[in-house]
Amino acid sequence: MTERAPPTYERYLPWRRWVEIGFWVAMIGANCIGNSMTTLIDMRRQGSGVEAWEPAVWEVSSALVWLLVLIPAIAWYTRRFPLHWENWRRRIPEYLLASIVVCIIHVVGMVALRVLAYRSQGMTYEFGPWPRELVYEYLKDIRSFATIVVLVEGYRFLLRRWQGEASLLAEPDEGPPLEPVDRPERFLVRKLGREFLVAANDIEWLQAAGNYVNLRVRGHDYPLRSTIAGIETRLDPRRFTRIHRSYIVSLDQVASIEPLDTGDARVHMKDGSALPCSRRYRQDLRQRTGAEAA
Structure with missing residues (x-):
């Protein structure tokens, strides 16, 4: 993209x-x-x-x-x-x-x-x-x-x-969809009358924002009309994981995990962002990423 x-x-x-x-x-x-x-x-x-x-x-x-x-x-x-x-x-x-x-x-x-x-x-x-x-x-x-x-x-x-506002690809009026709709491989982004596709694998992390979820892609946010729980069920669990009630991250984009005295953690992403990680998700994230403590 x-x-x-x-x-x-x-x-x-x-x-x-x-x-x-x-x-x-x-x-x-x-x-x-x-x-x-x-x-x-x-x-x-x-x-x-x-x-x-x-x-x-x-x-x-x-x-x-x-x-x-x-x-x-x-x-x-x-x-x-x-x-x-x-x-x-x-x-x-x-x-x-x-x-x-x-x-x-x-x-x-x-x-x-x-x-x-x-x-x-x-x-x-x-x-x-x-x-x-x-x-x-x-x-x-x-x-x-x-x-x-x-x-x-x-x-x-x-x-x-x-x-640029993102949306899920809908099923075609005729014939089978080209890719699974229940687990999207791409998202459609509309911006100023133009349309382009964002690969799900390009998403670095997602953040809940009211009735929207912001998809972070190469430093830019694209709001998607969905709840964080709703989009979590449609993402590939081998690539994405929940780290907080408001955040989902791409496992490939996690650089390190910084433990905090409260029992929570701070997740450092490869793009330089630092995201909160609740204690309930901390151990699972470390096991899945193998990331060293910052």
Whole structure:
């Protein structure tokens, strides 16, 4: 296999975290400024005696809770419990419940910040009747929650396609398969509209990542829609072995095994990676590889 990840993707990785943070700061910040200005204008038209800083406090308090708490939590939740076409009927009730939790955290957090801001000015903040205001805020927050979920999942989908997403070869519509489907010898990788094959023997190690398993091939990761247990049963046990609840390694790629005081171990791979090995797998791995302790 000679295909490599696009240089642009490799150059993007060091900047990925900053781009992601910058996107949400810019998006929430622009919304915060716009809402503050329009709210102040509307209230002035109505003859309200609200101070000019009050709408800014209302919007900034909401924005801070979204940026510092809720967006990271939603990103974690969608990674831990991803929403796909195959599971959306089962996931929708869970996501609706999550949206209620998001709303409660949002309201409690922003009200607390507003109370502190008003106290600093010698004033008292009145949120209003909680049942009515919670319903009002939820009608807004569920739209924000859905928008964030769509943006996060859409971004991950684009990253997988840019990086290269792996899949198992399916049985042909007619005739027998060219190779065993239950124990694949190759994986199909789709990347930016192109397709190529990755030999199973080229996989150095595999790592669980939510509903995906990353296949490490010559320094690049290709996500495969599977659980780590599911793909373990389809790999050749003579070549691959489990070393951790989240890792499977190619026996040919193990360089050494470093025992740790805890009883676990650290597996050093030929590509320079160091992977965790649980104590339950440590002795079996040493016997199968004959690797010397590092």
